[in-house]
Amino acid sequence: MKMEIPPLHEILRRIDHAVLKPWQTRHDVDRAVREATELGLRGIIVSPSLLHYLRDTYSEGIRGVVVGFPFGYHHLEAKIKELERALADEPDEVDAVINYQRLILGDYNYVYNEAAALTELCHDVGVKIKLIIETPVTAQNPQTLYKAVEIAVKAGADYIKTSTGFGPRKTIPEDVAAINKILEDMNVRSKIGIKAAGGIRSALQAILMLKAGADIIGTSTPSTIRETYTFLKQFYEKKLDNQ
Template sequence: MSSDAEPFIPVLEELVDQARRRLHAWKAEQEAVAPAPAAALNPEPPRPAGGKVATARVDPASVLKAAELAPYIDHTLLKPEARAEDVVRVAEEARQYGFATVCVNSCHVATAARVLAGSSTVPIAVVGFPLGAMLSAAKAFEAREAIRAGAREIDMVINLGALKAHDYQRVHQDITAVVEASHPLPVKVILETGHLTDEEKVVACALSKAAGAAFVKTSTGFGPGGATVKDIELMRSVVGDEVGVKASGGVRSAEDAVKLLRAGANRLGASASVAIVTGQISTAQY
């Protein structure tokens, strides 16, 4: 560890202590108070120039029909066996239904970008996916190359091993490397909540926010569990309205989607997007 990094360690330690205190306060509130109705806030507006995206809660009361969920959805295809024609199909679906983005592995970004050209839907690349156990320099390189290929947002996987080992400086540096490589485009940090305790989720959210991430995200869809109302409420309580919350993993119906929006999500990741906006129920795993 370099001497230049040492002065930053107390800052991270204080950040983690604050996150733990916030977790205890949140748990006390959950036990003492019945859930309040969701605040009436505006839906996510069109993304402004420079890659900035809205991060505040959305008003689920404004979503009256399943089809009106489309602007909140990252239409997702992350299967390792996905072919170019599969990416084309998903991108065409996104154009047809008006999904916010198409989320693909970095090798497919150029194909998605070509199909989406001229539409309001943009490509997302996942980075360090799905394990998050790559070198930070490798994640940063992948982010830069994905952006060069046409990605307009980056979804990176957190370094789970470092988080579990309480190596918070390494976690922070890992996220910062991708945020800096992607600037000015937004970065979402995938926490893989199914592997984490509540305390680890809170710490991961706090570190992501401190490192400049635009969103925190629940799951890769390849790990245990998926998005839950409880996790979304907890994550939103940590990041406030300055950072977005993306629910991904197991979102299969319009009912699932609205529950997660009501809990505090303002973006949804799903491969079942078409089923969601047409009022069906999918058996898709992501």
């Protein structure tokens, strides 16, 4: 079956540039700002300690911050304090990790109450929230994945994000497709978006995620996606010419 390759700009405008490694500094934010502006990216996501700097240096796209990152097992009170402090630096979006440790133990009420509290705090100040459900862990059990998606929907999240990139494996298209199907079966797909993130470093990976249902791509290597896109398109067109 022929796979349509979307235009490069259609991929780039869906990319959140992640600057989340613990050793990254303001210099990395400066580099990300240059890349995001040059490539026309959707936005930049940073750690809470770098958000104020991002706010002062970047205005062309979405300015995002992570909370409860990367493992999500912080007490709710700690996450709320972290979120309140982050919101003071005026992000456009928050990527928050749910307590998937409690989720896999079946403590669904706790996880829902946490997700709802974080979502309410964001929405009260007009900030969108992506709930990270860590599919490399939660997708190991279909029931756990279903509950993660269900909780995010009931909590009112704007997006479900697959992974932090710190899990036991990369995000795969099957993760995105599974989330997409659950949302469709719940008849809420038009109300909540999907962000694919975690080990996405090539144009082919990004395209497969979009084909599986992702609305946003999270990556720390947008320039590599641009470079591999050129190679992929040339290879694909050459293959079609030879058929």
